[in-house]
Structures are given as C-alpha cells and as structure tokens.
Amino acid sequence: MSNIVLETKKLTKYFYDPIQFQVLKAIDMSINHGEFVSIVGKSGCGKSTLLYLLSTMDTDYEGQLYIHDELITGKPDKELAQIRNEKIGFVFQFHYLLAEYSVLKNVMLPGMKLGKLSEKEIEHNAMEHLRTLDMEDQALKMPNQLSGGQKQRVAIARALINNPLIIMGDEPTGNLDKKNSDLVFDIFNKLTEENKQTLLIVTHDTDFAQRTQRTITMEDGKII
Amino acid sequence: MNFKLILNIAIHLLRARLKQSIVAAVGVTFGIAMFIALVSFMNGLNDLLDGLMLNRTPHVRLYNEIKPSENQPISLSEKYKNDIHFISSVKPKDRGKAIYNSKAIVHFLKQDQRIIDVASKITTPVFFNSGTIEISGVISGIDVTAEEKLFKISDYVIEGNVIDLEQNNSIIIGKGLADKMLLVKGDIIKITTAKGNLASLKIVGISQIGISEIDDTSSYTSLETAQKLLGEATNYITDIQIKLFDISTSPSVAKEFQEKFDLDAIDYQTANSQFETGSSVRSIISYAVGIVLLIVAGFGIYNILNMMIFEKMDSIAILKATGFSGSDVKWIFISLSMIIGLTGGVFGLLFGFAFTVIIDNIPFNTASLPTISTYPINYDPLFYIIGISFAIITTGIAGFFPAMKASKIDPVEIIRGK
Numbered sequence: 285m286s287n288i289v290l291e292t293k294k295l296t297k298y299f300y301d302p303i304q305f306q307v308l309k310a311i312d313m314s315i316n317h318g319e320f321v322s323i324v325g326k327s328g329c330g331k332s333t334l335l336y337l338l339s340t341m342d343t344d345y346e347g348q349l350y351i352h353d354e355l356i357t358g359k360p361d362k363e364l365a366q367i368r369n370e371k372i373g374f375v376f377q378f379h380y381l382l383a384e385y386s387v388l389k390n391v392m393l394p395g396m397k398l399g400k401l402s403e404k405e406i407e408h409n410a411m412e413h414l415r416t417l418d419m420e421d422q423a424l425k426m427p428n429q430l431s432g433g434q435k436q437r438v439a440i441a442r443a444l445i446n447n448p449l450i451i452m453g454d455e456p457t458g459n460l461d462k463k464n465s466d467l468v469f470d471i472f473n474k475l476t477e478e479n480k481q482t483l484l485i486v487t488h489d490t491d492f493a494q495r496t497q498r499t500i501t502m503e504d505g506k507i508i
Numbered sequence: 509m510n511f512k513l514i515l516n517i518a519i520h521l522l523r524a525r526l527k528q529s530i531v532a533a534v535g536v537t538f539g540i541a542m543f544i545a546l547v548s549f550m551n552g553l554n555d556l557l558d559g560l561m562l563n564r565t566p567h568v569r570l571y572n573e574i575k576p577s578e579n580q581p582i583s584l585s586e587k588y589k590n591d592i593h594f595i596s597s598v599k600p601k602d603r604g605k606a607i608y609n610s611k612a613i614v615h616f617l618k619q620d621q622r623i624i625d626v627a628s629k630i631t632t633p634v635f636f637n638s639g640t641i642e643i644s645g646v647i648s649g650i651d652v653t654a655e656e657k658l659f660k661i662s663d664y665v666i667e668g669n670v671i672d673l674e675q676n677n678s679i680i681i682g683k684g685l686a687d688k689m690l691l692v693k694g695d696i697i698k699i700t701t702a703k704g705n706l707a708s709l710k711i712v713g714i715s716q717i718g719i720s721e722i723d724d725t726s727s728y729t730s731l732e733t734a735q736k737l738l739g740e741a742t743n744y745i746t747d748i749q750i751k752l753f754d755i756s757t758s759p760s761v762a763k764e765f766q767e768k769f770d771l772d773a774i775d776y777q778t779a780n781s782q783f784e785t786g787s788s789v790r791s792i793i794s795y796a797v798g799i800v801l802l803i804v805a806g807f808g809i810y811n812i813l814n815m816m817i818f819e820k821m822d823s824i825a826i827l828k829a830t831g832f833s834g835s836d837v838k839w840i841f842i843s844l845s846m847i848i849g850l851t852g853g854v855f856g857l858l859f860g861f862a863f864t865v866i867i868d869n870i871p872f873n874t875a876s877l878p879t880i881s882t883y884p885i886n887y888d889p890l891f892y893i894i895g896i897s898f899a900i901i902t903t904g905i906a907g908f909f910p911a912m913k914a915s916k917i918d919p920v921e922i923i924r925g926k
Contacts, residue, residue: 336920341829362833369831376923380826384520394830396513442830454923 288353289449289482290315290338295347297333307333309505310347315450318480320472322493325502332454334502335486339372339452340364352449369397373443377455380439381427387438388414388423395445406445413441417471433464440471444481451475453485457492469495511843514836518844521823525816532812533852535805536903540856540895543798545863547891550794552868552884554787561783563660564717565776566627566749567758570765572607573772576600605632605746613769614748622752622761627654629747630734636681636727637698638689645685645725647699649734649745658751661715661728668693668713673730680713684724699737707737718874799898805852806902813845813910817917825919838915845907846900853899857892 291314299305307330315321325331336342338349340356343364349356351371356364368374373394381390388410395406414420417437427435436456443451453472457465469492475481476497485496493499501508522529576598582588607613610628617626630649635642652673655661662670665680672678679697691697691711699707709729716723729737735744750765752758758775766773777784817824824837832840868885 332924336924339829341918342920362835365828365831365833365836368829374829376829380822380829380923382520382823382826384524384823397510397831397836399510399513 287317288314289317289319289351290484291350291353292338293348293350295334295337295345295349297330297337297342297345307505308337308345311505311507313500313507315482315484317482318476320476320483320497321485321500322496322498323484323486323500323502324488324490324493327488329502330505331486331502335452335454335484338484339374340368369394370446371449373446373448373451375436375439375443375451375453375456377458381435381442383427386424386426387419387430390427390438391441391445394442398446410441410445413444414438417441433460433467436460436464436468437471440468444475450482450484453483453487455487456485457487457489465489465492511839514839515843517827518840518847521816521820521840522844522847525812525819528812528816529848532805532809533848533855535808536802536849536852536899537856537859539798539801539805540853540899541859541863542801543898544857544860544891544895545867546794546798547791547894548860548864548885548887549867549883550790551886551888551891554790555886556880556884558783558787560718561780562755562776563663565780566658567752567755567776568750568762568765568773569779570607570613570748570750570769570771570773571746572605574600574605606740606744607746607748607771610745610748611743617748617750617765622754622757624751624753625654625658627651627658627749628731628745629655629749630731630738630745631747632734632738633702634727634737635700636685636689637700638691642700643685643688645682645727647679647727647729647734647737649729649731649737651731658749664715664717665713666716668711670713672712673728673733675710675712677707677709677733678712679709679727679729679733680715681711681727682723682725683714683716684720685727686711686714688724701737703738705737705739709733798895802898802902806906809845809848809903809906810910812848813841813907814913816844817841817910817914820914821917821922824914824917825922828917828919829923834915837917838911841911841914842904842907845903845911849899849903849907850896852903853896856899857895860892860895 292311295308295311296306297308299307311334323331323334333342337345340349347357351367356367359367381387382393385393388407391410391413392403392406395401395409396403401409411420411423414423417440419434419437419441422430422434422438427438430438436459439456440451457468460468472483472485473495476483483496485492487493580593580595580598582593582595614626614628617623628651632647632649634645634647636645650661650673652670656670666683668680670680673680681691681697686692689697693711693714695711696708697711699709701707715726715728717726731745732742735742738744750761752761755776759777762773762775765771827837827840828834864885864887867883870883872880872883874880
C-alpha cells in the first residue's frame, strides 16, 4: 500500500448563493502517512471549504477525492459516514461535545458507533487517551463543567478513539488563549512524533502553522 | 445498525428535555386513557342494551301469522294456469294460531346441533278483572325451565320466584299491572280470556322488564295453566322460540325452518334492526372521538420533536461528523418519538383501565333496568390492543417527519455557521 493517506485530483467547488462563485479551483494535493500538515490562508480563501470536502461531509464538488487510494467521490451517505467514523477524526474550533453525555461517554461514542470493540475495551481506550491528555480526573464530568482548553482536549481524545488514518482540525486553537493553544499544539506534535499520526489542520494562526512539518498556503481557491 | 447505541442516544436526548418529553407523553396518556374509557363505556352500554333485547328475544321464532293464503283456488286450476289472475277483496284466513304437530317439531329441533335449546310458548290476549273494570293485557304461557335457561326470566322477577309458576293456577304479573290494580304477591287475580272463559289465578310474583308498555300489560303463567285457561289440549302452543350457538346464522336458519315446517319464522335481526343501527353508530362515535384525541396528542409530539431538533442542531452535526449516517440520525429521532408514544401509551392503558374501573363502580340505579346497579363497562382486551397500536402508529408518524428533517441536516452548514 502506498504511503499516501489523502489525495485530491482537480477538486473544484462552487458556491451558488447569492451568486455563482468558484471557491476552490482544481486543487491537487496529497498528504503522506505520518505528516503534520497545516493549511493557512486569508479568511475566505477556501481553506475551511477544502477541509470539509476532504472530510467527506460536503459532497457537492467536482473532481476526485481518494483516501488510501480508494475513490471516495460519489459514495452513498451511509458509506461516507462509515469512513468518517473509522478513518477520520475531527477537532473543531468550537469543541462540539454532546452536552447530554459525560466527558468519557463523549469520547467513547464514535467507538461504540464503530462497534468493533466491546464497551469495556472502548472505555479502557478512552481512559487511556484521556490520561495521555491529562484529562483523566475530568472523565465523569459533564462538558459544560469544563474550560475551553479542556473541552478541546476531550475533542482530541474523541478524534483518537478509533485510531483514525487522519485527524482533521478546523481552527482547533482559534478559540483558545496562547497557553492553551500551545498545549494543543504540543499534543498534536507528540501524536505525530510518537504515534506517526497524520494530521491536517486548518488555521489562520501563522505561529502555529510555522511549527508544523508542512504548510500549505492558499489564496483565492488555489494552493500557492 | 447499532440499535442499542441509537436507543441510548435517544434516551439521553430525552433526558436532557425531560419536562417537554413528559408533557408530550402525558398528551398521549390522556388520549389513550380517554379512548379506553370511552370505548369500554360505550361498548358496555351497547352490550347492556343489546342484552336487554337479546336476552328477551329468541334468535329465531316460529309462529303462525294471520295472512291470506298464498295459493288462491284459481291459481291451483290447470285451466287458467297461464293466465294473469286478478282477485279482489282477498281476506286473511285464520288457520288458528296453534302450531300443528308442535310436539314433533320441538322434538326434531332439540336434536339439531346448532340449537342451544327450544322453548315453547303460548301468547294470548286476556282481560284482567279488577272490581268493575277490565284491563286488557297479554298472558304468556311459558315452559318455565326452558324459558329460564334461554331468557333468564328470573332476572326480571323482582318479587317471588319463577319456579312457583309450576304450581297449578299461578301467575306472575307485570309491575305496572300490579300497581294499577293494587295487587301484591299472594293475591288472587280474575282473568277473562278472549273466548269468554273465566279463571282465578294466584299471584306468585311480580316482574319488571323496564319498559312500561310491557310491564303494564304482560303476565306469565305455565304452559299447562295457559292451555287450561284456553280450553285447549296439551299439544297447543303458539310460538316456538329457538336460541342458536352462532347468532349470526339466525337469518338463514329462520329461512330454513320456515320452508321445512311451513310456519312463519322471524330472526332477531329482522325483529330488532333498530338496535343494530344504534349500536354501530355509538361505536363509530366513540372510536372517532378516541382517534381525534390521539391525533391531537400526535401533533403535540410533532411540535416538541421539531423544537428538540432545532435545539439539538449542534448535536446532530457532531453525530454526523463522527460517523453517524443520516438514517442513524433519523432512527434516533423516530425511536425518541416511539419511546414517548410507548410510555405515554402504557400509562394511558393503565389510567384508562383505572377510569373504567371507577365508572364500573359508580352506582347507576334506574327503575327501567332492575338488573343493573352500576354503569356498564366492557373490558375487552381488544380495546387495549387497538389503543396501544394506535399510540405507536400516531407517534411513529408524528416522529417520522421531524426525523426526516434531522437526517437531512447538513453538518457543514452548522459547523461553519458558528
């Protein structure tokens, strides 16, 4: 199997509302296994849009998307959901934890959806992830009892639960102060160095981007 | 699909909005409880009224009707066979009310597998004499044991004992008649038959059916006493009453016996068609009201689910982002709705049962219904099955549309929209 985790061929996207506007212009890119890649660009350059296409949540585009050399474009909703569950972990700007579940259950949920391990094993793994992120003692709290930085760490633990091929982040530090964003960066860095975890992070924090292994800069829907 | 996980998520969403969910479930509970109470009460009432009629009415009655001969002499004539006959001033022929060969017919009927039992009867108009006035009435000579078995006549005897009719020259008279003539049990009543025969009978009981027209005129005596009264032989009877195991076959059985014995036969449905109409209209009304209540409850669920989906947009987006497909999300909301429906429905059945028990214990004393002391209730389990199925179906449909909406939510739009 090749070393390429994610590859796009002539990825093009239009927005139709209010007027037709080409956001992404035939983007070709690929990400190798174990890379820590950041995408930067001015706001409105299409970097978030690109990330959502890569995440399989947005299917309204032209061109092709490959994950592990497998063509993803045109697959039905159910299979895409399966791929997101198994192969992609997400970290968003606004943590997006489920308010109805405890921290531990939030981390366990994608694992339970995948259903490959027993609940006990998933719980064990979740606790392991929380431990490496220093969140072990918060496991039984509800998300609204946590600070922003803590929530983001829970979101990272959740992204890791199914050992995904790639973790995608949409401005994961955008809502955090300097101290917390450094913490999140360190966690990401540790993941690539120790576990060879592939990471793709969209950010407008140039400081953050400079420290990653590779930076993709976008402007007007193109990679430069 | 992992239903356990979906159910778990649905329950968690429900708990987060416990008050609203309870309100929605109470709507269903109310609807189902009222449905059960209403239908049980209405059907109890129907059974009571049907029973009132059916207990007194034979399923098939064989008798002789006064009517013109079907075959007039000219139609028997070979000569005018192919002509059209005009006969004016045809008069009915009195064949006598007696059923000929009655003993053989009764014996034959008793062998029939479809028949529960047969009761012979004599009905004849009489005058009850009280001082100088005469009151017209009807006397029914009955086969006491058969009549009791088929029509539970003792239910209507409010004073005295039906078995006492077996004594010679005894009579049970209607309550209205007794009141009018100031007679009580133990008194002697004088009777004149249509043919002028006079007789004195001892009152051994008072009956009350609840229909004053009947209570004012009717009286019962034994077959033998009636035959003596009329000066007829012991094979004289005017009616043969039949009860069948399968009541729905009565029209065809009536037709069969009519041809076989050359008698007139009437089935209970023809004799009491207005009862059937009343029963079915009452049933339709109670079902309609119950179903309307449930539909209103369904709208409540629809509203609450819609609101919940609006509130839980973020949760739906995150579920989708972490690998739940549109149909998973749809099933989460459908099961959420079903949980509300099922809990509401089960409580509805319990409350409905409680209501019916309460109604069943409310005193209901009316002079017209001597055998009834509380409001009638029908505890048919079918109503409970209909109730719970309807709760599930309505809430399923009410949940389906919001669930479809939730399944179509685009997570990108919500995640970007922040």
